[in-house]
């Protein structure tokens with residue numbers, strides 16, 4: 001019998017834990033470990049068949065801790081990866097949030113087959129005085145979409161189904 005693929009999710013998430021909720025939902029479906037950039041040795045990434053990288057979007061990019069972690073990774077040989085994000089706003093075709101992660105990951109030799117993103121609670125100024133926007137997100141429907149994304153990851157090689165969505 002073929003051994004079960006080993007999956008890891010590396011997630012940087014701020015005080016709202018928005019992206020962590022998505023990471024844990026995906027991990028349940030994949031039976032993956034979830035870790036943070038400061039807790040995993042970059043050299044261990046090669047032990048996994050599939051690695052997910054995700055965070056909230058800060059000033060148009062993934063979290064700096066995650067980007068520094070990716071910069072510290074050794075080169076790999078066609079390793080399968082996926083990326084995910086939560087953000088207050090959808091990205092635009094001119095400024096794809098995912099590029100801050102996919103460009104360095106590709107240059108390290110990762111093959112990024114899939115991506116997921118959803119809107120989530122954002123309390124950055126000027127929204128903070130009103131309690132923020134996208135309150136209550138990620139909600140049950142967002143988590144269900146994350147579950148479906150993870151199911152697809154198990155069965156398909158390429159699906160880019162949600163990156164850059166304009167909802």
Ligand SMILES: Cc1cc2nc3c(=O)[nH]c(=O)nc-3n(C[C@H](O)[C@H](O)[C@H](O)COP(=O)(O)O)c2cc1C
Nearest residue numbers: 013014017018019056057059060086087088089120
């Ligand atoms: C300092 C700061 C900067 C942010 N910058 C952006 C941004 O450029 N674009 C965006 O859509 N959301 C932005 N957000 C909203 C976050 O991406 C959103 O709240 C995200 O879900 C946070 O994820 P986390 O809780 O996992 O860290 C920002 C939030 C903060 C606090």
